[in-house]
Amino acid sequence: MTFVLSGFADEISPDLGEQLAVLAAESISHLELRSAWSTNVANFDGGQVARLRRGLMDSGVRVSAIGSPIGKIGIDAPLEPELGRLHRVADIAAALGTTIIRVFSFFIPQGHDPSGYRTRVIDRMAALAAVAAEYGLVLAHENEKEIYGDRPERCADIIATVGSPALRATFDAANFVQCGVRPHSDAYKLLRPYLVYIQIKDALTTTGEVVPAGQGDGQVRETLAELHDSGFEGYLSLEPHLAMAGRFGGFSGADGFRLAARSLKDLLADLSVPWQ
DSSP, rough: OOOOEEEGGGGGGGSHHHHHHHHHTTOOEEEEEEEEOOOGGGGGGHHHHHHHHHHHHHTOOOEEEEOOOOOBBTTTSHHHHHHHHHHHHHHHHHTTTTOOOEEEOOBHHHHHHHOGGHEEEEEEHHHHHHHHHHHTTTEEEOOOOBBBSSHHHHHHHHHHOOOOEEEEEEEEEEHHHTTOOOOIIIIIHHGGGEEEEEEEOOOOTOOOEEETTTTSSSSSHHHHHHHHHHHHOOOEEEEOSSSSEEEEEEHHHHHHHHHHHHHHHHHHHTTOOOOO
């Protein structure tokens, strides 16, 4: 089984040309599109989509997924504008040849019991999944700090309860570490039936600091080994966050991205797992 490497190229630079050059130097054939030219993908206009397509075609790089911000709003915020944003992102995904859109399950007010918001979250995620189904797309829910689906049991519950093939999961080990979860021991088996995508970053339990894959407490090695043994053939998407990690994104710079890429490749080589 072969993994396909991808990454959030905006962690390299805001400039698409520099993004593509670093990906080429690292033999990475895909990117996960979150932003370019300091503009989030959800805000791209038609000219930017066309410009991006030309750059991708010229370089031979393809889009593995849209790293959208959909669902990274408060649970009390109106849903209709978010559904409108998803329609726009779905059009962009179709134009760029990907079927996967990353999403989130809404920020919960600090100090509140998430269980009190379950029904509202489920209803909202079902509405998002219905839009994705119209387009033949898959929403990959990411476990993220401070949203409803921050812990594995709530991530699995959302997907199982919505019950749509248009809503699946992506797996972020560093985010789990920062939420006090042991990613492989506590989350992997619960979420494996729903996994369509893997975010690659690691973190230290003691400080929450994000580090290259294999250098933290994210049990990345164990997860990669079991994914390979189970026949997973999807994307591993680098999201290094080595220079800056924020609520709505991160940055690594070209050198940081190269370090993250090489750390992942070293792990795969040590496990004798092929990649492309």
